[in-house]
Amino acid sequence: MSVVDRRAANRATGPWDYDAVTSALNDSPFVRACRGQDVPHTPVWFMRQAGRSLPEYRKIREGIGMLESCRRPDLVTEITLQPVRRHNVDAAILFSDIVVPIAAAGVDLDIVAGTGPVVAEPIRTAADLERLRPITGEEVAFVGAAVRQLAGELGKTPLIGFAGAPFTLASYLIEGGPSRTYTRTKAMMYAEPALWHALLTRLSGITLAFLRTQIEAGVSAIQLFDSWAGALSETDYREFVLPHSAAVLGGLADAGIPRIHFGVGTAVLLGAMGEAGADVVGVDWRTPLDRATTLIGPAHAVQGNLDPAVLFAGREVVEREARRVLEQGRAAPGHVFNLGHGVLPETDPDALTRLVEFVHVTSQR
Numbered sequence: 001m002s003v004v005d006r007r008a009a010n011r012a013t014g015p016w017d018y019d020a021v022t023s024a025l026n027d028s029p030f031v032r033a034c035r036g037q038d039v040p041h042t043p044v045w046f047m048r049q050a051g052r053s054l055p056e057y058r059k060i061r062e063g064i065g066m067l068e069s070c071r072r073p074d075l076v077t078e079i080t081l082q083p084v085r086r087h088n089v090d091a092a093i094l095f096s097d098i099v100v101p102i103a104a105a106g107v108d109l110d111i112v113a114g115t116g117p118v119v120a121e122p123i124r125t126a127a128d129l130e131r132l133r134p135i136t137g138e139e140v141a142f143v144g145a146a147v148r149q150l151a152g153e154l155g156k157t158p159l160i161g162f163a164g165a166p167f168t169l170a171s172y173l174i175e176g177g178p179s180r181t182y183t184r185t186k187a188m189m190y191a192e193p194a195l196w197h198a199l200l201t202r203l204s205g206i207t208l209a210f211l212r213t214q215i216e217a218g219v220s221a222i223q224l225f226d227s228w229a230g231a232l233s234e235t236d237y238r239e240f241v242l243p244h245s246a247a248v249l250g251g252l253a254d255a256g257i258p259r260i261h262f263g264v265g266t267a268v269l270l271g272a273m274g275e276a277g278a279d280v281v282g283v284d285w286r287t288p289l290d291r292a293t294t295l296i297g298p299a300h301a302v303q304g305n306l307d308p309a310v311l312f313a314g315r316e317v318v319e320r321e322a323r324r325v326l327e328q329g330r331a332a333p334g335h336v337f338n339l340g341h342g343v344l345p346e347t348d349p350d351a352l353t354r355l356v357e358f359v360h361v362t363s364q365r
């Protein structure tokens, strides 16, 4: 059974008309923009729209650890819906984290508030690799349960699934936590290429299983976060990373849903990130979208790219900059409006709500 068939089988068990909802989702501004089709307005959602900028999120998370909350479908559903209710965004993104499948694969890790993922015993040798077991999808069944619940609640609003890309995941596993220089990561890449490729091969398998679980349960698109790939030169990216991200994105081609590929500081990598098998390339705020389109080529839509810090500059600046992003986005065959990276925790949620409204009104065709 193909992924699409299983998705249908899943949905048929829900209390709603699968065919009607599927066609509405396929016709949503978000999915249409990803495919480069004409849209009534430019769709908009925000990376990290669910999270600390929302008081209702801080309240519901009180006393519950990050990883624990990712494993509770009711909580995941509620947190995912919070920004949709508040901001009227064109898509929801599943509340989870890139390290969830790695924890499910047996790695002892925690997500520390204010820091990020911290790995108890970093993976640095061939023997360490054994602590990262392959997963089938059973290990992340709670994610499938959350997606099925959400698909019912969201109706005609698309749900975006996501995973971390092999390089970004490897950087946490090898460094043991966040890094500025990626010294140990690059040292393994250069000095022990066989071990490096073995690690990234295992990670691409885990990522694929995590994304397939989400797709089979009914997400309408996926985003592969290679947040830290911008640390690499294009040559090294092509040799050490692209084949593994391509294995993930290529492995999902049969699902027939848009695949978004995003990283930060990736100006020199944008072409390669499109080639890896994405339909949409996510662009940070450093590269104007018209310039990005020249680099990526006409076969891909783009997503982005308002600087998240602009939201602290007052309404007039936000609107001026958002208008510029919309204008530059017209150079691409399709444009999904987003920030250039995640919502910063101190952001005023009302500024986000106003921005959604502004994008919708300003981009109306």
Ligand SMILES: Cc1c2[nH]c(c1CCC(=O)O)Cc1[nH]c(c(CCC(=O)O)c1C)Cc1[nH]c(c(CCC(=O)O)c1C)Cc1[nH]c(c(C)c1CCC(=O)O)C2
Residues within 6 Å of the ligand: 046, 047, 048, 049, 050, 051, 052, 061, 066, 093, 094, 095, 096, 097, 098, 099, 111, 112, 113, 114, 115, 116, 117, 162, 225, 227, 342
């Ligand atoms: C690198 C990365 C991680 N996680 C993620 C990435 C890629 C995206 C990016 O580039 O920002 C992806 C992610 N993490 C989270 C989401 C939820 C969906 C959404 O975007 O709304 C998504 C898409 C929830 C989260 N993941 C995390 C939070 C904050 C933790 C909390 O609320 O207690 C949320 C809402 C924790 C986390 N997890 C990670 C970091 C760097 C942090 C922040 C640490 C901090 O500053 O406290 C790893």
